[in-house]
Amino acid sequence: MTAGQATPKRNVRTRRIAFSYPPGTLDRHYVQGDLVMSHIVAVLSALFPEGEDFFIRSVRRYSDRITDPELKSQVAGFIGQEVTHGREHRALNDRLRQMGYPTRMVDRFTHYLLADHGITSGRFRLAVTAALEHYTATIAECLLTKPEAQELLGETEVRSVLLWHALEESEHKAVAFEVYRAIGGTERQRIAVMRLVNALFIPIVLILTTISLAGDRSAYNPVRLVRSLARLRHSPFLTREMVAHVRAYNRPGFHPDDFDATALLERWKAELFGKDGRLTDHLK
Ligand SMILES: [Fe+2]
Numbered sequence: 001m002t003a004g005q006a007t008p009k010r011n012v013r014t015r016r017i018a019f020s021y022p023p024g025t026l027d028r029h030y031v032q033g034d035l036v037m038s039h040i041v042a043v044l045s046a047l048f049p050e051g052e053d054f055f056i057r058s059v060r061r062y063s064d065r066i067t068d069p070e071l072k073s074q075v076a077g078f079i080g081q082e083v084t085h086g087r088e089h090r091a092l093n094d095r096l097r098q099m100g101y102p103t104r105m106v107d108r109f110t111h112y113l114l115a116d117h118g119i120t121s122g123r124f125r126l127a128v129t130a131a132l133e134h135y136t137a138t139i140a141e142c143l144l145t146k147p148e149a150q151e152l153l154g155e156t157e158v159r160s161v162l163l164w165h166a167l168e169e170s171e172h173k174a175v176a177f178e179v180y181r182a183i184g185g186t187e188r189q190r191i192a193v194m195r196l197v198n199a200l201f202i203p204i205v206l207i208l209t210t211i212s213l214a215g216d217r218s219a220y221n222p223v224r225l226v227r228s229l230a231r232l233r234h235s236p237f238l239t240r241e242m243v244a245h246v247r248a249y250n251r252p253g254f255h256p257d258d259f260d261a262t263a264l265l266e267r268w269k270a271e272l273f274g275k276d277g278r279l280t281d282h283l284k
């Protein structure tokens with residue numbers, strides 16, 4: 001869609017939901033006992049609340065310039081969903097911190113990194129938001145599509161919170177992108193910003209994961225560490241297909257809906273929130 005065209009209909013609604021992690025329900029390495037994956041998921045979870053606050057600020061800045069009622073309503077849904085994600089991930093991060101993960105350090109770092117230091121424009125920050133939303137949608141749709149990715153997460157409440165988050169990331173994946181276009185964001189800047197995000201995002205996650213592992217005594221067991229790293233090489237999240245999905249964003253004319261997730265979303269909405277959905281009892 002270009003500026004001035006009507007926004008396609010999308011169902012982006014805020015669910016009132018809560019998750020809980022009573023003491024004793026999560027092992028130290030809560031991702032199926034896997035050392036490295038437990039630290040990676042903890043780092044990602046710790047990045048979310050400040051990241052999502054940044055997304056909300058970036059989009060909200062332009063909300064009064066959106067005139068299309070469909071896009072306006074999607075923006076409201078997007079903000080409501082991201083506020084809830086931030087709140088629920090803070091609750092998980094508190095639990096992870098009690099278990100020994102440095103989630104507060106990651107949170108403070110992200111807060112500083114994404115603060116408005118007065119050197120970037122609103123449109124630049126919106127382009128960063130659209131780029132990072134492409135990352136979250138790529139990871140989310142991998143999780144929702146691949147049974148082996150779901151299996152990796154075991155059967156804990158962490159799996160539940162991540163499945164719900166993934167569903168909503170896929171539901172609202174085009175919203176920041178559409179706002180960027182609606183305010184006249186250019187393809188050139190969109191792609192240049194994604195190149196910058198590509199150069200920073202993976203190294204930042206790697207460095208934070210290394211710091212997180214350094215604080216875990218189990219990581220000093222070389223056999224355990226090497227086995228866990230070896231498993232990572234076969235991870236469903238680290239495939240050529242995933243790299244291609246991320247890279248697709250750099251094509252001029254790209255739109256998040258190029259990856260049609262309609263059927264995937266219908267299936268997961270029924271599975272999680274249908275009549276006998278796995279998470280229906282989590283709704284408030
Ligand atoms: Fe989110």
Ligand SMILES: [Fe+2]
Binds near residue numbers: 136169
């Ligand atoms: Fe999002």
